[in-house]
Amino acid sequence: MELKPALEAVLMVVDEPATEEHLAKVLQRSRREVADALRELADEYDVQGRGFELRAVAGGWRYYTRPAYAPAVEGFVLDGQQSRLTQAALETLAVVAYRQPVSRSRVSAVRGVNCDGVMRTLLQRGLVEEAGTEPETGAILYRTTNYFLERMGLRGLDELPELAPFLPEADAIEAETQEGVPSFDPDAPDSEDADDKTEL
Structure with missing residues (x-):
């Protein structure tokens, strides 16, 4: 042939x-x-x-x-139908992409809100996956998938754009994430879940 x-x-x-x-x-x-x-x-x-x-x-x-x-x-x-990620999902995906492997609690600390609902959506869409556990806490770690690279048109994570030009306060965010992770009420309604159901 x-x-x-x-x-x-x-x-x-x-x-x-x-x-x-x-x-x-x-x-x-x-x-x-x-x-x-x-x-x-x-x-x-x-x-x-x-x-x-x-x-x-x-x-x-x-x-x-x-x-x-x-x-x-x-x-x-699509015939005019578009399935887009919500702003919350895009922000969460960006945190995972730049800080992977990262736990849900650390992502929540960076964003300042509970991201459990959005993380479930990203897992279901195949954009993120589990990547072991954090030795100190036993928390599940997450990373982006090859499907994420494919959808972004990247050969590897080294092709992600630099954050500095887009995040003038990157140093402040980094300092914040080194502090204690904020606690969340597990019984409280998950606002991110609500976003997922209405926008995704």
Whole structure:
């Protein structure tokens, strides 16, 4: 089989980014051959101005709609319906992304509100996952997933933008999180849950 058409056929059916190692094993080629062919395909699509592109994200390769044609796909697939994360969920996800692995109580301390409901939503959507326990307290730690990287279009966490330009008070936030974690009434209504039910 010709390598490039074979790669295109396989990548058309993957539901998550395929690694070069896996593709090389399946197609019985060397990783170098596969890596070179993938880059050549990506360049060819760019030159041709195709409606899709081949990206290296989350440790693998996958086809994506070219950003310029996103409105067309959105109109067809979503038919005007959009499922967006709430502001609370986005803030919580950002805290996990930049401070991972991190416990729910530490995320709540940074945000200043109980984030249990939002964390459940992020877990259900596959954007965060458990990452062991904190030795001192036994609290469950959380981190972002490969799906998070994929949705953000990142190859790895090192591509997250620097916080300094966007958070002038980053030092104050850091100092606050080193203090005791605020206590929350477990019997009180979870305002974040309410947000999830109405907005997510």
